[in-house]
Amino acid sequence: MAGLGLAAPSLSPAPRRNELQNPPPLNRPSGPADQVARDEAYWGRVAANYRVSGAYTNLEAGYFGMMAGPVLAAYHRHIDRVNLESSFYARRGYDADLEAARARVAAFLGVAPAEVAFTRGATEALQCLIGQYNRIRPGDVVMYADLDYNAMQFAINWLVERRGATVARLVIPEPATRANVLAAYAEALEANPRVRLLLLTHLNNKTGLILPVHEIAGMARARGVDVVVDAAHSFGQVELKVGDLGADFVGCNLHKWLGTPVGVGVMYIKEGRLGDVDRMFADESAPATSIQSRIHTGTANFANFLTVPAALDFHEAVGPAHKAARLRYLRDRWVREVRATNGIDLLTPDDPGLVAAITSLRVHGRTGKAENQAVVAELFDRHRLFTVWRTGLARGDCVRVTPALYNTPADAERLAAALKEIARRG
Secondary structure: OOOOOOOOHHHOOOOEOOOOOOOOOOOOOOOOHHHHOOOHHHHHHHHOOOOOEOOOEEOEOOOOOOOOHHHHHHHHHHHHHHHHHHHHHHHHOHHHHHHHHHHHHHHHHOOOHHHEEEEOOHHHHHHHHHHOEOOOOOOOEEEEEOOOOHHHHHHHHHHHHHHOOEEEEEOOOOOOOHHHHHHHHHHHHHHOOOEEEEEEEOEOOOOOOEOOHHHHHHHHHHOOOEEEEEEOOOEOOEOOOHHHHOOOEEEEEOOOOOOOOOOOEEEEEOOOOHHHEOOHHHOOOOOOOOHHHHOOOOOOOHHHHHOHHHHHHHHHHHOHHHHHHHHHHHHHHHHHHHHOOOOEEEOOOOOOOOOOOOEEEEEOOOOOHHHHHHHHHHHHHHHOEEOEEEOOOOOOOEEEEEOOOOOOHHHHHHHHHHHHHHHHHO
C-alpha cells in the first residue's frame, strides 16, 4: 500500500536471528505460570525453536502463528510422504491418519470427535455455520457488534438477505469493562425481541477484547436465541475448552496461536444441533448425520492437517498456562509504560479476564484510516517494529500490537519508547 513503506525490496533476503541449529531441550521450570512467564532463560529456549527474520521485529503475530522447529520438521516430513506416495496414500492411508488428527483436536477442545470437522480456517467454519443456519424466518433478526470480524458480518448480511430477515448492530463500549459489555448485550437483546441468532467474538481481532461469552450466551439462550462463537484467536492464546464458551456453534483457527501450518481451522457443532445447519450445497458425499456433510472443501492440503498433532505436542510441551501467561506478560511490559502516556489511547482493558496478547491503540484524535496507517508506517520505517492497522470499530480505526513467544521484553520496551516518541510530537 502506497505510503506505508512496508514492502521494501531490501528486506529480502533477510538475516536470521537463529537457524534452529540443535535448539536446547525446553526443560520447562516448575512453579506458577505467572512466575514462569518471567523466566527469560526458559523463554530463550522456547524462542530458539523459531527461525525469525532479523530485518524487523514482528509484533503482528495475530495474522498467523509461525511454526516452531519441530512442527516445521513434521510438516516437511508429511509433504515428502504425500509427494512420494501420492494417490496411493491419499486413497489408502490418509483417512485413518486424518481421523487420528481429528480425535486429537477434539480431545484438546474438550469435545467428541463427531462434533468437529477440519476446515481451512475459522472464516470458512463460520461461513458454514452462519450461511447454512436454517432456523431464520422472514421478520427475524440476526445480531452482531462492531468488533466482530468483518467477514462474519458479511456472512450474516448474506444470510438475512436470503431469509428475509434483518440485522441489528450494537457497539461495544469504549473503554470496555465487564459490566458495560454485559449491559450493552442485555440492552440490545431487550431492544430486539425478534433476534434468533447472535454472533459473538470471544477474542476479537480488532482490539483483543475478550468478551464474557459464556454469560452473554446464557442471556441469549434464555430468550431462545442461538449463538455462533467466533473463536478464531482464542485457542492457544488463552487456556480454553469449547464448553467454556457455552455455545452450540463455534469456529476456530489452529494456525494462529497453536502454530499449525497456515490453512487449518475447526468447525464445532454440538451433538443434537446438526439439523439446524444445512448440508453444504446439499452434499451427499457424507451421511446427513455426519458433520462432514456440513463442510466440503474438496481435495485437502494433506500435510497441513497431518501436522496438527505435532503442533499440539509443542504447545503442550511449552505449557498452555505458561504460554498464556508469557503472552500476557509481554503485552503488559509495553502497555504499562504507555498507559499513562498523554496522547496515546489504549483501547484494550487491563482486566485479566478481558485481555490476552492482543492490544490496540490510537494516537489521540487520530481515528481515520490514513492516520493509523501512518503510525504503522512510522513504527516500521523508524523503529523496525511491524504492527498492523485495523478498521471497523465504531469510534474509529486503530493500530494493533500482537507479540509472540519469540518476542522479548526488550521488544516490548522498544515499542513503548517508540510510542512515547510519537506521542511527544503529537
